[in-house]
Amino acid sequence: MSLLYGESLFVTRNNQPILQDVDIVLERGEMLGLIGPNGAGKSTLLRLLAGVIEADTGSLSLNETPISSVPRSERARRIAYLPQLSEIAWPMSVERIIELGRTPHLEPWQSVGEADREIIERVICHTDLLDFRERSFNTLSGGEQARVLLARxxxxxxxxxxxxxxxxxxxxxxxxxxxxLLRQHCESGHSVIVVLHDLSLAAHYCHRLQLLHHGMTLAEGSAEEVLNEKNLADAYEIELTKANGKALKPTSLPWRRLYRLY
Structure with missing residues (x-):
């Protein structure tokens, strides 16, 4: 049983097709990478899965239940959405912003409890934000803000x-x-759908890739299956670099972390 399943998804904007007959499947414990050139429909598909927009036609289910039948409170607990651009209007501390991620698990006006605090502390450590927890979000760099929003x-x-x-x-x-961190989230039994432009990161970390082009799925499968010369040429107008006459593996990553934070 797939955790998330979408079939024949169509989305139009100003009478222009943004997504056309797109299917998507997500299994438990899987990281699915959405890749494709600018304007391919990746962010639109993610917004659709998050419930920010609705499809013109098609079906979407969560654990074989139509997602429209899942109460919003339950969806908020089961699906977290990290948009590309987020703004925090109030001068809140980093720790307070991260704490807001526990809101779907609380009753109205309920404060976070000890179990919530343990989760918050663990995530703050894992996202390397210990030194920022008391800082105002608005004083952080763009990269630091991105890590705070991921932690939330x-x-x-x-x-x-x-x-x-x-x-x-x-x-x-x-x-x-x-x-x-995203891969670790999957290894703990959860699932991730991530939009990436860095094909090396996508190939190295994602279990499967789904390549979108002109609002349609051009290819889906492993990195080796998706990032072949034809697909790269058709979607991106690029080719794999060759060494000694052989194309480099798409999963090649030219660097690694000197140390792990956790």
């Missing part, structure tokens, strides 16, 4: 974490940290 999504402990370009503002070391 992770403390929800969702079945599904939807992350739209979570590493785009990060330096290489913290890119690896974030991807390791």
């Amino acid at each position: 999504a992770m403390v929800t402990e969702p079945d599904i974490l939807l992350a739209d370009e979570p590493v785009s503002a990060l330096d290489p070391a913290h890119q690896l940290d974030v991807m390791n």
Whole structure:
């Protein structure tokens, strides 16, 4: 039984097709990478899965239950969405913003308890934010803010974490940290759908890739199956670099972290 299943999803905007007959499947414990050039429909698909927008036609189910039948409170606990651009209007502390990720698990006006605090503390450590916990969010750099927002999504402990370009503002070391955290989230029995432009990170960390082009699925499968010369040429107008006449493996990652934070 698939955790999340979408079939024949169509989305239009201003009478223009954004997604066309897209299917998507997510299994428990899996990281699915959504890749494709700018304008391919990746962020739209993620917004659709998060419930931010609705499909014109098609079906979407969570654990074989139509997602429209799942109460919003339950969806908030089971699906966390990290959009590409987020703004915090109030001068809140980093720790307070992360704490808000526990809101779907609380009753109205209920404060976080000891178990919630343990989860928050663990995530703060894992996302390398101990030194920032008392800082105002608005004083942080773009990359630091991105890590705070990821931490807020992770403390929800969702079945599904939807992350739209979570590493785009990060330096290489913290890119690896974030991807390791997302992979660890999957290894603990949860699932992730992540939009990525870095094909090396996508190939190295994701269990499967889904390549979108012009709002349609061009290819789906392992990195070796998806990132072949034809698909790269058709979608991106690029080719794999060759060494000694042989194309480099798409899963090649030219660097690694000197140490792990956890």
